Amino acid sequence: QVQLVKSGGGLVQAGGSLRLSCEASGRIFPSHSMDWHRLAPGKQRELVATINSGGITHYADSVKGRFTISRDNAKNTVYLQMNSLKPEDTAVYFCKYDDYTGDYWGQGTQVTVSS
Numbered sequence: 001q002v003q004l005v006k007s008g009g010g011l012v013q014a015g016g017s018l019r020l021s022c023e024a025s026g027r028i029f030p031s032h033s034m035d036w037h038r039l040a041p042g043k044q045r046e047l048v049a050t051i052n053s054g055g056i057t058h059y060a061d062s063v064k065g066r067f068t069i070s071r072d073n074a075k076n077t078v079y080l081q082m083n084s085l086k087p088e089d090t091a092v093y094f095c096k097y098d099d100y101t102g103d104y105w106g107q108g109t110q111v112t113v114s115s
Helices: none
Strands: 002-007 010-013 018-026 033-039 046-052 057-059 067-072 077-082 091-099 102-105 109-114
Touching: 002 091, 002 102, 018 033, 018 091, 018 109, 033 077, 046 067, 046 077, 057 067
Parallel strands: 010 109
Antiparallel strands: 002 018, 018 077, 033 046, 033 091, 046 057, 067 077, 091 102, 091 109
């Protein structure tokens, strides 16, 4: 089992920044990836960014150049630095841990960007 504990999120004005973090604990395999997803009202869930154990990253086109995913392997923690936030970034953000045995989701955290 893997447990995920998040922090960050909240309310920010457009153009502002927020940082989300997600710490994984439990049975952590060396080879795994961690992702950030978001779910906005009336929209499908979107994969925002992903990073694997080797540090390879991938971003949704909607956040490229504004969001940065990073990780601290010693802390089993993944971060999502969100800059130049837009109202359309408003959503519930989830972190997810994947390894060869399956995936684990953390609880969502609300990010609200006011115009």
